[in-house]
Amino acid sequence: MKPIRFNAFQMNTVGHQSPGLWTHPRDNSHRYLDPAHWVELAQLLEAGRFDALFLADVLGVYDVYQNSWDAALRHGVQVPLNDPLALVPVMAHATTHLGFGVTAALTYEHPYTFARRISTLDHLSGGRIGWNIVTGYLDSAARNLGLDRQLGHDERYDLADEYLDVVYKLWEKSWDDDAVVRDKASGLYTDPARVHPINHQGRHYTVPGIHLCEPSPQRTPFLYQAGASPRGIAFAARHAEATFVSGPSKTVVRKYVLQARAAADGAGRDGSALLVYAQALIVTASTEREARAKLAEYQNHIDIEAALALLSGWTGVDFSRQPLDTTIDYIDTDAGRSALASLSAADPGRTWTVREAAKFIGLGGRGPVIVGDPGQVADQLEAWMLDTGIDGFNLAFALAHESMRDVVELIVPELQRRGRYRTEYSGGTLRQQLLQAGPRLPASHPGRQVRLDPPSPLKEAHAA
Numbered sequence: 001m002k003p004i005r006f007n008a009f010q011m012n013t014v015g016h017q018s019p020g021l022w023t024h025p026r027d028n029s030h031r032y033l034d035p036a037h038w039v040e041l042a043q044l045l046e047a048g049r050f051d052a053l054f055l056a057d058v059l060g061v062y063d064v065y066q067n068s069w070d071a072a073l074r075h076g077v078q079v080p081l082n083d084p085l086a087l088v089p090v091m092a093h094a095t096t097h098l099g100f101g102v103t104a105a106l107t108y109e110h111p112y113t114f115a116r117r118i119s120t121l122d123h124l125s126g127g128r129i130g131w132n133i134v135t136g137y138l139d140s141a142a143r144n145l146g147l148d149r150q151l152g153h154d155e156r157y158d159l160a161d162e163y164l165d166v167v168y169k170l171w172e173k174s175w176d177d178d179a180v181v182r183d184k185a186s187g188l189y190t191d192p193a194r195v196h197p198i199n200h201q202g203r204h205y206t207v208p209g210i211h212l213c214e215p216s217p218q219r220t221p222f223l224y225q226a227g228a229s230p231r232g233i234a235f236a237a238r239h240a241e242a243t244f245v246s247g248p249s250k251t252v253v254r255k256y257v258l259q260a261r262a263a264a265d266g267a268g269r270d271g272s273a274l275l276v277y278a279q280a281l282i283v284t285a286s287t288e289r290e291a292r293a294k295l296a297e298y299q300n301h302i303d304i305e306a307a308l309a310l311l312s313g314w315t316g317v318d319f320s321r322q323p324l325d326t327t328i329d330y331i332d333t334d335a336g337r338s339a340l341a342s343l344s345a346a347d348p349g350r351t352w353t354v355r356e357a358a359k360f361i362g363l364g365g366r367g368p369v370i371v372g373d374p375g376q377v378a379d380q381l382e383a384w385m386l387d388t389g390i391d392g393f394n395l396a397f398a399l400a401h402e403s404m405r406d407v408v409e410l411i412v413p414e415l416q417r418r419g420r421y422r423t424e425y426s427g428g429t430l431r432q433q434l435l436q437a438g439p440r441l442p443a444s445h446p447g448r449q450v451r452l453d454p455p456s457p458l459k460e461a462h463a464a
Helices: 027-032 035-047 070-075 085-093 112-122 138-142 153-171 230-239 250-266 290-298 303-317 337-345 352-359 374-388 403-419 430-435 457-463
Strands: 003-010 052-056 099-105 129-134 181-182 188-190 224-225 242-245 276-283 369-372 392-396
Touching: 003 276, 003 403, 027 035, 027 138, 035 052, 035 085, 035 403, 052 129, 070 230, 070 303, 085 099, 085 112, 099 112, 099 224, 099 430, 112 153, 153 230, 224 230, 224 430, 230 242, 230 250, 242 250, 250 276, 250 374, 276 290, 276 374, 290 369, 303 352, 369 374, 374 403, 392 403
Parallel strands: 003 052, 003 392, 052 099, 099 129, 129 224, 224 242, 242 276, 276 369, 276 392
Antiparallel strands: 181 188
C-alpha cells in the first residue's frame, strides 16, 4: 500500500478556510504578522514529516457578497492578506527538508520578473520551492491591476499556456549547466557563450533577453495545479506534477482523480505518476468523545455571513440575495466553476440550502471533516485513499496551530505504526522527495521540451 502524504494548507492571513474561527480563544492566526509564528509552524510540520507547507493566495478581496468588501473586512475573510512568497526564506532557514508550495496568479505578474523571484526562492531554500499555478478568479484583483474585469475562464488558461512557455525558456534553456565558471585566476565568472537569449515573441508576451538568475537546484520549481474545470484539468495534464482537489465526498474526489490521470495519459504523460492531494480537515483528540466535543466547539464559532462572503467570492454568486433556507443549484460563472458543482455532485439526491452550504464550508472549506480518535481518523484516511485513488491530503486547519499539532502528535504516530507514513525524509530537492527522481523536470516534460526562438530578422538588422 502506498504511503499517506500530508501537506498543510495555509495562507498569510487570518481567516483562510475556516471563516469565523479566528474568534476562538485558542486560535493564534492573528500572529500571522510575526515571523516566529511561521517558524513554529514550519518546524512543527517538519517534525511531522509533512511533504510541504502549501500557501494559498488571492490578489483581490471577496466583494461579491452584498456587492461590497465590508463583510470580508468585518470577519477577516482572507483579508488583511500578505504576500506568501516572502515567508519562504524565513521558514526555509529554520528547516532542512520541508517543502514550500506557493500560490502565484500568473494572470497579473509578468513572467520575466516572476521567473527571477522563483529562482531566487529555489536557491534560498536549497531546491524546496513549488509553484501552485493559478489564473485567478476575483474580478476585484483585475480591477486593481487596471482591467475592467478578469479574462474569461478559458481565456485565462490560454494565456497561462504561453506564460508557462516563457518561464520554461527562462528556467530551462537560458543558462547552460556549466555557464557559471567562477574562475578567480582568469577573472571569468560566467561564460557569455553559455548564456542564451530566449527571443520569445508571442500573443501576450515579448521577452527577448536572458534569465537573470543562474540555474537553481530544481531550475523549474515543482509544479502544482488545482483547476477542476475541463480546461483546468487539460492544463494540469500538460504541466502539473501534483494537483489538489476540493470535494465534500469520495464520489466527487474519485471522479476528479480518474479524469486527471486519464487527461495526463492523453497528454502523453504518465497519469499514474501524477500526485493528487485532497483537501480535508482533521479534528482529533485522545478519545472519540473528546474529538466530537472539539468539533462542536469549533462549529459554534462558524460565522455564516463570513462563510457566505467566501462562497460568493469563489462562485461569483451573491448569496446575500438568497434567503438562508432556499436551495442552491449549480451556476456556471467565470469565477469558480467547481465550487457549487462539487456540492451538487457530492450527493445527487441531496439539495443544499444556502445555510447548509455556509455551515459546511465554514469549517475547513469544501473538503470533508474527518473526526475521531487517532485510530478512527487513520481508518477514515485509509478508506479515502483506497476509495478515491488519491496520494495524500492537503490539510486545512480550524485553529492555528492547534489543528496541525493534533495531526503531528496524534495522527502521524498512528499512521507510522501502521506502516502508512514515512518516518524520515529521503533528502534532496522537493521534486526528489516527492517523486523519488532527479532534481529537475523529467526530459519528457513540456518544460524540458521547449525550444528557444531564433532572433527576429528585424532585430538582427537593427543590431547590425
